[in-house]
Amino acid sequence: MEQRFVMKCGGSTLAALPASFFEDLRDLQERGVKAVIVHGGGPAISETLGKLGIASEFVNGLRKTSDEVLDVVEMVLAGRINKEIVRRIQQSGAKSLGLSGVDGELIKAQPVANADEIGFVGDVTDVNAKIVEGVMGMGYIPVIAPIGIDAAGQRYNINADTAAGAVASHLGVERMIVVTDVPGIMNGQKQVLPTVTVEEIEAMIASGEIYGGMIPKVRAAIACIHGQVKEVVIVNGDVPGVLSKAVLEGGIGTRIVQA
Numbered sequence: 001m002e003q004r005f006v007m008k009c010g011g012s013t014l015a016a017l018p019a020s021f022f023e024d025l026r027d028l029q030e031r032g033v034k035a036v037i038v039h040g041g042g043p044a045i046s047e048t049l050g051k052l053g054i055a056s057e058f059v060n061g062l063r064k065t066s067d068e069v070l071d072v073v074e075m076v077l078a079g080r081i082n083k084e085i086v087r088r089i090q091q092s093g094a095k096s097l098g099l100s101g102v103d104g105e106l107i108k109a110q111p112v113a114n115a116d117e118i119g120f121v122g123d124v125t126d127v128n129a130k131i132v133e134g135v136m137g138m139g140y141i142p143v144i145a146p147i148g149i150d151a152a153g154q155r156y157n158i159n160a161d162t163a164a165g166a167v168a169s170h171l172g173v174e175r176m177i178v179v180t181d182v183p184g185i186m187n188g189q190k191q192v193l194p195t196v197t198v199e200e201i202e203a204m205i206a207s208g209e210i211y212g213g214m215i216p217k218v219r220a221a222i223a224c225i226h227g228q229v230k231e232v233v234i235v236n237g238d239v240p241g242v243l244s245k246a247v248l249e250g251g252i253g254t255r256i257v258q259a
């Protein structure tokens with residue numbers, strides 16, 4: 001039976017992903033386990049902004065996004081990073097098609113509540129699942145950059161974890177896999193927790209055990225675990241065979257489940 005999952009690849013780990021990671025993705029695709037990729041690229045955006053002499057500023061983990069910064073965000077995410085992932089998938093022998101949320105109004109967005117403070121940062125209001133399904137139906141792995149657009153044609157910078165969670169909910173996939181640079185959610189003793197519930201997450205944020213870049217991941221997980229999305233798995237992309245383990249076997253990384 002065909003199985004589908006959304007995979008979020010974080011900028012923390014993209015450059016370090018080995019060729020075997022994409023070969024694993026290809027093997028899954030050949031077995032009928034189909035991926036949709038939503039990617040980040042925060043470190044690459046900051047690096048390019050730095051080269052242009054523009055400082056990176058974050059409020060609660062979200063980048064302050066002026067019109068000038070938005071140009072760089074789109075250039076780096078929808079250009080360099082998106083095409084790098086598409087190329088690497090194609091090198092593995094699988095087919096891939098890159099899109100940003102602007103293409104076909106794939107990701108509809110509205111300004112976040114504190115837009116007066118952080119500028120053109122968006123929340124997802126809708127995802128055009130038909131486009132994603134059409135691309136998958138043609139045998140291509142969709143690779144999506146997290147830029148949103150509103151009815152007036154304004155672009156928004158969207159946190160990639162948030163965008164991936166919204167894509168997972170709207171597609172109604174069974175699982176979202178979050179590929180990052182740590183082996184899962186760790187407790188205060190640095191032990192990786194095999195499973196955490198939504199309630200435990202709230203307690204870990206309150207105690208400070210979950211902080212920084214892990215917060216948008218777990219918030220996106222909480223927002224998308226309902227209906228058909230049964231679990232979100234946080235894994236390290238360095239581990240050989242990590243994707244097939246996470247999708248077919250389990251027992252790797254941290255599973256976030258409803259209860």
Ligand SMILES: Nc1ncnc2c1ncn2[C@@H]1O[C@H](COP(=O)(O)OP(=O)(O)O)[C@@H](O)[C@H]1O
Nearest residue numbers: 010011012180182184185186209210211213214
């Ligand atoms: N409880 C936790 N367990 C594991 N990592 C955590 C935890 N709390 C915060 N983090 C941090 O979250 C980081 C991953 O988020 P981030 O750097 O934004 O990655 P990405 O670019 O993949 O989105 C880890 O490198 C780690 O520093």
Ligand SMILES: CC(=O)N[C@@H](CCC(=O)OP(=O)(O)O)C(=O)O
Nearest residue numbers: 011040041042062063158159160
């Ligand atoms: C609004 C906001 O903060 N957007 C992010 C988008 C990229 C991202 O989320 O990348 P990672 O997954 O690598 O962190 C940014 O500008 O950095």
